[in-house]
Amino acid sequence: MADGVSPARRVALSLLREQRLRDSRARELLRGSRLMEGLAARDRALATRLVLGVVSARGMLDALVDACLRPGGHLEPRVRDALRISAYELLFLGTPEAVAVSQGVELARRANRRCAGLANAVLRRVAERDVPRRESALARLRGGGTQAEDLSLVGGLPVWMSRALVDSRGAGFARELVLSLADPAPVYVAANAFRHDPPSLERILSDAGLAPRPTVVPGGFELESPASLAGSGLVDNVDLMPADLSAQKVALLASRVALGSRSGGEPPCVLELGQGRGTKTLLMQSFAQSAGCELDVISVELEPFKCKLATDRVLRAGCARHCRTINLDGSLLDAPGLPDALDRGFDLVLVDAPCSGVGTLRRHPEIAWSLGERSVSTGGEGELPALQLRLLEASASHVRAGGALLYGTCSALRAEDEDVVASFLSTELGEEFEPEPLQAWLEDVHPGGGSSGMLCFPQRPGGPDAHFCALLRRRGL
Missing domain, CATH: 3.30.70.1170 (Sun protein; domain 3)
Structure with missing residues (x-):
């Protein structure tokens, strides 16, 4: 240990500082870090756990640390980084108090020698006051408790998010999701x-x-x-x-619905809105190939660099013959002057909507404390539900009579899911659509779900992420 600090904690402190300064994604930093490459496997695992954990619980850790300071007290960002690491160890990893506090003091000393005493006092206060509080909250949850404050303390989440999860999916779902955050995503x-x-x-x-x-x-x-x-x-x-198992189920559903909705002997034509890096494009094509069929997929993506990534990836995958990517803002799909390839009716339109990602918290630790409550409220310009509704409205006109519209998110919040679908169905264009039960399409992979045409794949400890999808059929002429 250099200066008494373990290699894993030293690297974690460096990466957290870099993440804070660059506002970058923690997983991308970890993947590209030369510091990580120099660690032994055990140290690399601990550094990864510390970086992802501190980022995911950042706001809660800060609140607990700040409560230990004198009124008006201020911490240098580098010292705060150090205290976040050791507070996280105490609260979430069960690191013995003597080890977590001594390592935290040394981390803080590296940032500012004058802060060693302060670090010692703060961390001992966290160990004395907050660790028992979290242990009690965890016991209540495991016993069936449903309080939003307990969910937040155990999961490191904002209280508003815990309440929104309970309101959206019920206390049992929220409890399972929070308990799943303790383990790496499968x-x-x-x-x-x-x-x-x-x-x-x-x-x-x-x-x-x-x-x-x-x-x-x-x-x-x-x-x-x-x-x-x-x-x-x-x-x-x-x-x-x-791809997460829930995302694979959505892509399998899209492929099956497209094949079941085709008109005539030509391959079904699919419009994919929100291609990203092309994962669902490849999944849909692969599932169709396994069924001995083909899909013609036209994908729309807003970001030019993602268009290039997806195009290259589809080419390397061997299915470029039936794929095309168009760089376009999906909210303009009902505007005049579209490319000729979009001037048609599609058997299936898949809206893979931009969303909060609340169903993928284990994979994207930045979400919890970078997402504002207003961004997932049901009204207001620039809000995610407003954007999602706009994308549904713009793309629905491209569904042929008798064709299908599939809306999906990786959020478990009702404001982005059922509420958006309900808002769309209440529009003039939406009145031409009706929810279609999903059992016939997914009974072999998700038995018993989706009787209303909408389905939230649950998240549970050790299981896949939470994704939502809704299948709407356009009435025939």
């Missing part, structure tokens, strides 16, 4: 059917030491030992697509 992949059938990919994954376990989705696997996935070349070569 790693799921899907086979690229243009390259491999499921048995051959399973052999490849096993040979790479990734310990694959088949999931309910055809060609899908959960990797029980995913550490070597990034270096295996399988992702870069698009032998497979990393």
Whole structure:
């Protein structure tokens, strides 16, 4: 230990400072860090846990630390970074008090030698007052408790978000989601059917030491030992697509609905709104390929760099012949002067809407404290629900009579999900659509769900993320 600080904590402090200064995504920093490459495997795991955990609980950690300061007290940002790390260890990792406090004092001393005494006092106060409070809250949740304050303390979430989760999905769902945040998100992949059938990919994954376990989705696997996935070349070569299991279910639904909605003998035509890096494009095409069919997919994406990434990825995957990406603002799909390729009716329009991502908190730790409550309220210019409704309205006119409109988010908040769909159905154009039950499309992979045409895939400890989808059918002429 240099200066008494463990290598993992020293690297975590450096990365948290960089994340704060650059306002960058924690996972991207971790992936590209040379400091991480120099750590032993055990230290690398601890540094990863500290960085992701501190970022995800930042606001709560700050509130607890600030409550230990004198009125009007101020901390240098570098000292605050140090205290966040050790407070997180005390509260969330169960690190022995003597270890967490001594390491925190040394981290603070590295930032400012005069702050060692302050750090000691603050961290001992957190250990004395806040650790028992969180342990009591955790016990209440495990016993069936539902208080938003307990959910927030255990999950490190803003209280408003915990309340919104309870209001949206019920106390049981919110409790399961919060308890799931203690563990890393599982790693799921899907086979690229243009390259491999499921048995051959399973052999490849096993040979790479990734310990694959088949999931309910055809060609899908959960990797029980995913550490070597990034270096295996399988992702870069698009032998497979990393995607959460819930996202795979949405893509499987889209592929099946498109194939079931086609008119005539031509391949079904799909309009995908919000292509991103092309994951759902590839999943839809791969599922269709496994069924012995083809899809013609036109994807719309706002960000030019994502258009290039998706186009390159689709080409490497071997399915570019039936894919096209158009750089366009999806909210303008009902405006005049669109490209000729969009001047048609589609068998399926998939709106993969920009959203808060509240269903993916384990994978995106920045969300909890960077998301404002107003951004997921039901009204106001610039709010996410207003944007989501606009995208539905703009794209729905491209659904042919008898075709389908599929709306999806990775949020578990009703304001972005059912409320947006209800607002759309109340419009003049929306009156031409009606929800279609999902059981027939997903009974083999998600039995018993979706009788109303809307479905929120639940998040549970050790399970996949929470995604929402709604299937709407346009009435025929």
